[in-house]
Amino acid sequence: MKKQRPSYRMPRAHGPRVTVIGGGHGLSNMLRGLKQYTENLSAVVTVADDGGGSGVLRQDLGMPPPGDIRNCMEALANTEPVMRELLHYRFTEGSLAGQSFGNLFLAALNGISPSFDVAVSRMSEVLAITGRVLPVTTADVQLEAEFENGASVVGESKIFYCKKREDCRIRQVRLIPEHPQALPAAVAAIRDADMIVLGPGSLYTSIIPNLLVGGIVEAIQSSDALKVYVCNVMTQEGETEGYTVSDHISALFKHSVPGLFDLCLTNSSPIPKGVAARYAQEGAELIRCDWEQCARLGVEIVNRPVATVENGFVRHHPGHLARELILLHAERSVRIAGDSFDFRDDTYRVEEDS
Template sequence: MGKKHGPAIVAIGGGHGLSAVLRGLKNCTDDLTAIVTVADDGGGSGTLREELGMPPPGDIRNCMEALADEESLMRTLLAYRYPEGRLAGQAFGNLLLAALDGISTSFDQAVAQMSQVLAIRGTILPVTNENIQLEAVFENGTQVCGESKIFNFKKQQNCGIHHVRLIPEHPPALPAAVEAISRADIILLGPGSLYTSVIPNLLVDGISDAIEESKALKIYVCNIMTQDGETEGMTASEHLAALLEHGGPQLVDLCLCNNATLPREMLYRYQLEDAVPLVVDRREMEILGAEVVCRPLTDEKVDFARHSGDKVAQAVLELYQQRGHTKTF
């Protein structure tokens, strides 16, 4: 195997935020690892999890779609959802991963085999092989178990999330995930749902410690908008504070924030869902120990407030080069 080109990048998260960033990063380096949450319990993933006792495949499948060849038939096939019958709404990629899980000795091995079948660019790792649930504890002391239940429960309680935890607590990290973090040049947290996509990874035993001990440039890619049912009313510094409280004080060197203006019609649509552009309170973020860098990061080709993978990747590489990191790659 030839020498790899580009820095070793580890991206940690889940959901659409992680897959969007991976689409840009795969063109910048041959050494890319995605570490993906397995706390999801909703939708088609939740059904397979409940019926087969396997970790949820949905976020993993999204990452595989992102790292597959843009023009490949297999990428289209992975995303295909059955339109009717008992499989209505289920993605073919979820079923393929479930089948591989059935003939593999562990979930991470199934993910590795599917990655080989698809010849994806990069490595995708579940953060743990354990069957975990996410529990949210609210500021009024109430709690709810199940990632998919947090949104409605929060709306009912009408108060903020105090913290989240995993059940069982402290599941062991996949050793390969810890190893990837330890040799990384750049570690990215986010973008993505704060309490249900990013933070659950930090609660897996070994992940936060590995990030804190790493000499990599550690970047938190802040969300563009607040998220209804999860972070409404929170500023960027409050997102950062929640990350540090759950994971440790040395998790983040730099926060990368969007400063592109969103179209008025789009803002109005989000406002109807109790979501607004994230307020970047730079001074409070710097007090927490993070440098703040703002760039236009939005994807103008879609009708939602989404990150452009290419813009995020370009900003990340520029920041890495500017800071004079001397690791050879």
Template structure:
């Protein structure tokens, strides 16, 4: 039974390994006959001995070649190449070589904005680390957090999928949400992470194992492995408990957020997260919900200290639109002020912001919800420059199915060029 399982078709490598073993046996048999004059008479069977050695070498070389091709074929499928020829292989190897030498980029945040950026960055470098918030408590993640006592997997899942080098079908499965029954609204990817967490008994280890399964480019790290709850204090003095409640209750109270905080207040980040920040060429904050995705990461002990000490370029990417209940009527400077208020430090070197005008018909539903485009003014630009913060403006909008997102390719080009320009100056 075990033999039948071993020969069952898979990557196609086992058959070539078997063929290679036959080649090694044939080669060794012929060679040993020459040296030890066993089995055959050396003079009378010279032709047989030579054939054994030649056949052995041919089988060994052939099996190695076929094994490599089988592996490359799988890798090509992961990377989106349909054909397996010399040009494709050279292109793949060249791309991997370039990506491995790409800048070391740490992206901090959560939500849809972060996963969109990661999809773009993995085309420019494989040295990516995403530090992701685990303060969310709504939706399917919130249910698993409550029922299983685990960290919320939602944002982690989105980042893993964004950085995964896997087939489109697998991505669809991981992002699939059940439509009926007790699992209605729950993501299969969330359940997968929950299962791995149960198997390994450690959220951090579970994420690393999933990363291996999905052939993830770079790393995805939670901002902490301890349970954390997010709170917001409004300007009217009211305190809101829970990440998912903050924008809703803030909007209902018609009061802006003064600041957010976490409990417990003294939480440690992963040591691995601190290490990658120390070694980074660029640390990116956002894009994502300012108060519920970006800032919560900065409230973890020592994270801001390491960002400030790091020689990396520090970049903040403003959202394309304001978020109702969080950043109503915020301009670019307001976003920067909120970060400075929570970190007590000026940790931003550059702001990347959109200046592209969005088609009015696309904005209709956003305006109905109270969201407006975030477009930097000349006064704001002058203010930021006076603080020593560089301003990078570009057309950064990507509209798909009437949803406004950042143009991940342009953002990734800008970030990569910032690092390359710094290296060139040095």
């Protein structure tokens, strides 16, 4: 008769320390899932955005762009429905048309705080967020892209249009000024992490800008944490047309160091033909996984069902992606013989053979 397996339940408060690095909607989407499994979350977020409402506030008030940071705080917030609705609200008329209340709220806090990171911390307290959201730097930075034909453009929001015009790949991106100093708390969050997650998000405009900040790559290198890159599901028009998984990995290594991570999580969920056809009309497609080339780069591919289709768009499913990441951490870091994992409510359970 098989022995009963004792179980050990892990409260979210004692979950793994996970530090995620990136920006854009991909990062905030993943955070919504991860907060169901651990409260020990840190999001290190790019501040290179210069478009939309964030760009307007950046130009008018001389503050770092609030948009990506606000999205992450909203994802981690534990507030009443009315407050969530208020944060999402966008003005439709007048000089504030297109601007979100959440951005203005953070701008106001920045006006009464000694620094932008303090303003972010204060807004985090108001929203009672799970974990921490940290700007990667408080320096005023611009993103410059250089293309394979020698053309270049300054401004994150201009890269899409310049790439479409030049019709060639991005050779590299850099920050102006180069190598700004990282926020000390961001470096500490990376060094203290049990798992470091890069992405998902725009390769050149959401993930790589973080790696160009002084101290970030060194902190990742020196960490003993499990390091995972979450690759996008689809190529991105105006940025990564025609890219394979290894192309994404090569770009990340080129802008940091070879071997920055050794695991890459890719999607195995099927995408409906009709949805794929619509993406193809815009020059986007499923990212092909070239396994052998990834292996040559020293990266192991972990293929899991983490994508879904939402309103006709392919997205990472917050719950599925978070579950696979937590499982990866448990499998690769805990390494208890015969483990099985059962996720439910606000705890996860590790069962061990007796």
